[in-house]
Amino acid sequence: MAKRISQSSVNWAALAERVPAEQRGNLATFKVRSDGYLRRVLANPPEPPKINWAMYKQTIPVAGMVDTFQKQYEALKIPYPADTQTALVEAQWAEVKKAIQAFVQESNASIASYEKEIAATKALLPYDQMTMEDYNDAFPEQALDPVNRPTFWPHNPEEQPGYVDPDQPASSH
Structure with missing residues (x-):
């Protein structure tokens, strides 16, 4: 026989913390339905009521019919579904x-x-206290280096000779 459920095993408070605000109404509806189902289960007895076979044997005039039903009923075993x-x-x-x-x-x-x-x-030294030499020491790849890497005004990559736009597809000439 399966274990009888006596209370909900759901931690509703922990679940409510994880549910987004727009879904809280659905969670409340689900909780009401779950609680209603649990109340209906608990309203029924854990075991089905016993059948009074003696009363049926006295009431039904057909001989052996109640005995046949009793044997079939007692032989009937409904297995609890496997998990x-x-x-x-x-x-x-x-x-x-x-x-x-x-x-x-x-x-x-x-x-x-x-x-x-x-x-x-x-x-790093704060930028407002940094000299060009300090900036060159801290960021050698970004600093202006007119001796080793001369650039043309306005000193941005787009204006330099040999610049290739990375957003443009490579042209096949």
């Missing part, structure tokens, strides 16, 4: 846990690299 989905759900949960752990590890690695960038930026 075929829990293993699948547990396997899916294991996969999701692995994905969550991988995401957390990637996020922690990103956080560590961003914290290093923040520390490096905080270690």
